[in-house]
Amino acid sequence: MNKYVVHSVLLAAIISLPTFAMNKVSDEASLRKAITAANSDKNISQITFKKEAKIQLTSPIIYTGQQALLIEGNDAEINGEKAGKSESFYDDVEKMTTVRTQDGSLMFNTAANISLHNLSVVKSHTRGIVVTIPVEAKGNDAMLTLNNVSVLDSRLYGLHIDDNSNELDDGDIGADIGVHLQISHSKFINNGTGAIDFDGIRVDERGNGDITADIVDTDISHNGGDGIELDEGGNGGVQANMINVVLNENGFYNESDLDDAFDIDEAGPGEIDVKLINVMLTNNNDQGLDFDEEGAGDANVLLYNVVATNTLKEAIKIDEEDAGNINANLFKVKVTKGADDGIQLTELGAGKITALLNDVQATDNKKYGMNIQQWMVEDEKLQVESLGLVKLQNIMQSGNKKDDQIKSHAVVFEQ
Numbered sequence: 262m263n264k265y266v267v268h269s270v271l272l273a274a275i276i277s278l279p280t281f282a283m284n285k286v287s288d289e290a291s292l293r294k295a296i297t298a299a300n301s302d303k304n305i306s307q308i309t310f311k312k313e314a315k316i317q318l319t320s321p322i323i324y325t326g327q328q329a330l331l332i333e334g335n336d337a338e339i340n341g342e343k344a345g346k347s348e349s350f351y352d353d354v355e356k357m358t359t360v361r362t363q364d365g366s367l368m369f370n371t372a373a374n375i376s377l378h379n380l381s382v383v384k385s386h387t388r389g390i391v392v393t394i395p396v397e398a399k400g401n402d403a404m405l406t407l408n409n410v411s412v413l414d415s416r417l418y419g420l421h422i423d424d425n426s427n428e429l430d431d432g433d434i435g436a437d438i439g440v441h442l443q444i445s446h447s448k449f450i451n452n453g454t455g456a457i458d459f460d461g462i463r464v465d466e467r468g469n470g471d472i473t474a475d476i477v478d479t480d481i482s483h484n485g486g487d488g489i490e491l492d493e494g495g496n497g498g499v500q501a502n503m504i505n506v507v508l509n510e511n512g513f514y515n516e517s518d519l520d521d522a523f524d525i526d527e528a529g530p531g532e533i534d535v536k537l538i539n540v541m542l543t544n545n546n547d548q549g550l551d552f553d554e555e556g557a558g559d560a561n562v563l564l565y566n567v568v569a570t571n572t573l574k575e576a577i578k579i580d581e582e583d584a585g586n587i588n589a590n591l592f593k594v595k596v597t598k599g600a601d602d603g604i605q606l607t608e609l610g611a612g613k614i615t616a617l618l619n620d621v622q623a624t625d626n627k628k629y630g631m632n633i634q635q636w637m638v639e640d641e642k643l644q645v646e647s648l649g650l651v652k653l654q655n656i657m658q659s660g661n662k663k664d665d666q667i668k669s670h671a672v673v674f675e676q
C-alpha cells in the first residue's frame with residue numbers, strides 16, 4: 262500500500278468511528294443512541310451529557326451491556342413523566358390493591374458496575390432509577406455508585422435495586438451475588454406518591470450475597486413508603502453505614518399501614534451491621550429506625566449523634582429473632598415526642614443483649630422512654646438463659662407517659 266492509500270484507509274476508519282462517543286447527550290434521541298451503542302459495544306465505558314441538558318423521555322431507557330458504565334450527567338435532568346406504564350392489581354399476599362410495573366425512567370439490566378454523577382431523574386411515571394440483576398449473575402457484587410444524584414417525585418420507587426426474580430418481590434430466588442450501593446451528596450425526595458408501598462430507596466436482595474450500603478451527605482425525605490428499605494433474604498447479611506443523612510416525613514402514603522424512615526429486613530443466615538453517624542429523623546410516620554434480624558446472626562448497631570423527633574411509632578426499634586445476639590452501642594442519641602417507646606430492643610431465641618448507652622436522652626414519648634427485653638421464648642415463665650448486660654452512662658429520661666424507668670426483661674443494668 263502506498264502512503265496515500267494508507268492515509269485514506271486511516272481517514273475512512275476515523276470518519277466511521279461512532280460519533281456518539283464524542284457527542285454529548287442532549288435529548289432523548291441522543292441518549293437512546295448512546296445507550297444502544299453501549300449495549301452492543303463493550304468498549305464504550307462512559308456516556309457524557311451536555312451541561313444542564315433537559316431531557317423528556319417518551320419510554321424507558323434500558324442499559325443491557327455487561328461492561329462497567331459511567332454516566333456523567335453534567336447536571337442534566339431526565340423527566341420520566343411520560344415514560345413507562347404501570348397497572349393496577351390486587352396483591353393476594355399483602356391483601357391490598359396497588360400497582361405493578363416492569364418499567365422505570367433509567368434502567369440497568371446488568372450486574373456490571375454502574376456510576377451516575379451529577380444527574381437528576383424527576384417525575385417518573387413509574388420508577389426513577391432501576392437496577393435489575395440477572396438471576397444468572399456470578400462473580401463480584403453488583404455495584405451502583407451515585408454522586409450528586411437527585412431522584413424526585415417518582416410515582417413508584419425512587420431507586421430500586423432488584424435481585425429478586427419474583428415479579429412482585431415475593432419468594433427467595435435471586436442471583437448468587439450481592440448488592441453494593443454507594444451514595445453521596447444525593448437527594449431522594451417525594452417518591453412513592455402514586456401507589457401503596459413504594460419507597461425512596463428499595464433494595465431487594467435474595468439468594469447468596471449481602472447488601473452493603475454506604476450513604477453520605479444525603480437527604481431521604483417525604484417518600485410515601487419507607488425512606489429507605491433494605492430487604493435481604495437467603496445467605497448473607499446487611500452492612501449499612503450512614504454519615505450526615507437526613508430522613509424526614511417518610512411513610513405517609515398508606516394511612517392504614519404507615520411506613521418507616523429506615524427499614525432493614527434481614528432473613529436467613531447472616532447479620533445486620535449498622536453504623537449511623539449524624540443522622541436526623543423528624544416526623545416519620547411509622548418507626549424511625551426499624552431493624553429486623555431473623556435466622557442465625559447478630560444485630561450489631563452503632564449509633565453516634567442520632568436524633569429522632571415526632572415519630573409516630575418507636576423512634577428506634579431493633580428486633581433480633583432466632584440464634585444470635587443484639588450488640589448495641591448508642592452514643593449521643595436523642596429520641597423525643599414519639600407516639601410509642603423511644604428506644605425498643607427485643608432479643609428472642611438463643612442469644613443475649615449487650616448494650617452500652619452513653620449520653621442518651623429519651624423524653625416525652627407516649628409509652629416507655631426505653632424498653633429492653635431479652636427472651637428465649639416471649640412470655641416464658643422460666644428464665645433459662647444468662648442475663649443480658651446494659652451499661653448506662655449519662656442517661657436522661659423524662660416526660661415518658663408509661664415510665665421514665667427502663668422497662669426490661671432478663672437484662673441487668675450497670676451504671
Ligand SMILES: [Ca+2]
Pocket residue numbers: 424435436437438439466467468469470471
Ligand atoms: Ca443475591
Ligand SMILES: [Ca+2]
Pocket residue numbers: 466467468469470471493494495496497498
Ligand atoms: Ca442474600
Ligand SMILES: [Ca+2]
Pocket residue numbers: 527528529530531532554555556557558559
Ligand atoms: Ca440472620
Ligand SMILES: [Ca+2]
Pocket residue numbers: 581582583584585586608609610611612613
Ligand atoms: Ca437471638
